Amino acid sequence: MTPKPSAIAEGKDPAPAAAASPASRAPINARLTKAERVDLYRTMMRIRRFEERALRAYQQGRIGGFLHLYIGQEAVAVGSCSVMQKDDHVITAYRDHGHAIAVGMSLNELMAELYGKATGCSKGKGGSMHFFDPSRKFWGGHGIVGGQVPLGTGIAFALKYRDIKGACLTFLGDGAVNQGAVHEAYNLAALWRLPVVFFIENNGYSMGTSQRRSSAGAGLAKRAEGYGMAWEVCNGHDLYEVREKTDRMLQLARDQQQPGLLEIMTYRYRGHSVADPDSTYRTKEEIENYRRTKDPLTLIHETLAAEGVLTPELAKEIDAAARAEADRAAQFAEESPFPQVGDICQDVYWEEDNPEHKRSQGRIFFD
């Protein structure tokens, strides 16, 4: 089911402007320049168009395995990553395309990775669930539900160990909150006062099981109280609110070494992954309703239009540019070579990849 473009994206007159979100007045948002606001919108649009182009490529058989699309959740990655400071780090699970683009990875290397090409950001060795860019402090891209949460807690531990005033944004879905490893990480973060903020992207469903059918207790973020951590709930369709609440939680973590839980209510239009028959667990009406009333791109468009920052012409330009960029990425991926068989056993061991520094001996690979 192809998401229908919003009336705005098609260049038609926008609907009456939504009331300005109170979060727009928070200093973190009020001080944004026009250019910065447009850039936030642009990044969200680029994510949307990249995901749509990836979906098409997947349906054409260019992409194998799983494809967990971020369509509908764009404000969460863009909002939260946009308030990161220079020593903050970010890690997420397998729905990682949005975060990768939000931290600045190039669409070419991402699409090439999806196609399994040697020019991919992981040389074709990871795929959709395993985008990484340490130079941008983005630590993946992880496939096991909740498995990344102790990792993110460890990143925060390292920052504290080194007296670096930074925090680790550790993302997980509503499906991950019941994993044992996640609770272990909550406990360690609180016990050792680690600068980690756990972001629960609550899109209502872990694969096909609704959050209500999965999680006992009064709320996902509220569980933080059991560990003595700060917590908040946030509307994920509201870019400004995501920025404001992320910033507040990050400050607590960085400045006071208080870990926190931020539960962000969001929604995905596509299934858990592309192959997901989501008719078994939700109605078309539900999806359409969210698209009509809470599409984050539509909402931020309306907001920026009301602020006088985004004209219909500029919006059209941004949309067209995003589509073109996504198409170019697909072309780049198409034209790129696959890795060779001889590449399979590279990037397994640091020592093997750095033979001039190798100190061990013996045989490391077998047949």
Place this chain on the structure above:
Amino acid sequence: MPLITYREALNQALAEELERDPNVLLLGEEIGQFNGAYKVTEGLLARFGPKRVIDAPISEAGFVGLGVGASMLGLRPVIELMFWSFYSVAFDQILNNAANIRYMSGGLINIPIVIRGPANGGTNVGATHSLTPENVCANHPGVKVVCPATAYDAKGLLKSAIRDNDPVMFLENTILYNDRSEVPAEEFLVPLGQADVKRAGTDLTIVAHGRAVMNSLKAAQLLDAEHDVSAEVVDLRSIRPLDEETVLASVRKTNRVLLVEENKPFCGVGAQLAYLIQEKAFDELDAPIKRVSAIDAPAIYSPPLEKEQLPNPQRIMTAALEML
């Protein structure tokens, strides 16, 4: 040359590496205030303080994963598992994350952790505390696996493991902790991937690792004294990487191989060795390759039976004599 215990050797290695590199830290249950369940980390909290020697709550998936995450930023955690049996609680973090993150990132990241602790049976602690998963770990490309048998090897290998930029699984043995051997006072390293001929011989080769080496040496003494058989004992020391050359050289010399291991037979370390030896030294063999593993059941509690279940010197000697 000082004669120190395996336990002291580990303690010295940890202290020396903590001293040498501020990125090294220790993490585990009871390693600090309690001085370690088996006293391997005794005195280290007092000497290095709570920032470097950290007592973790019982949450292996949590603190092993935390160590893996911290190592992505360049810290070098040496994580203790009180028993290697508890690796199963952290399996996802060790053998999904630590083993695979470098690969899945196309080589952008490395995970310089060490996970160490005792992996052994023979102490009547029952099936869930007696695992020896060196074979399971070695099955995962991305990790290295080391099993020292003596105090000398323990010290040299632990220092190498801590300096290694890949994740190293370091499997010790509580029964060996009190064994003494000569260990130089000056700094030395034992490289990973290098086996050691612990006893030269001519009639057959015994290949073993960990405590099975010590039992094989006892068996070799008995074979010599009671049967005039000269057995060569090759201590692998390192499972992955594996010193294939030393093993094959010994096979070419003696033409008979007995593999001894404490782990269970199916897909044990011996299974891999047997494949290698028949592949590369088929014509050198005068007899089929023989193996003494743990008897193929969960570790039994009953003390005298557990002694039988493990590869003790008697079983090793019997198997050797059957080959000659």
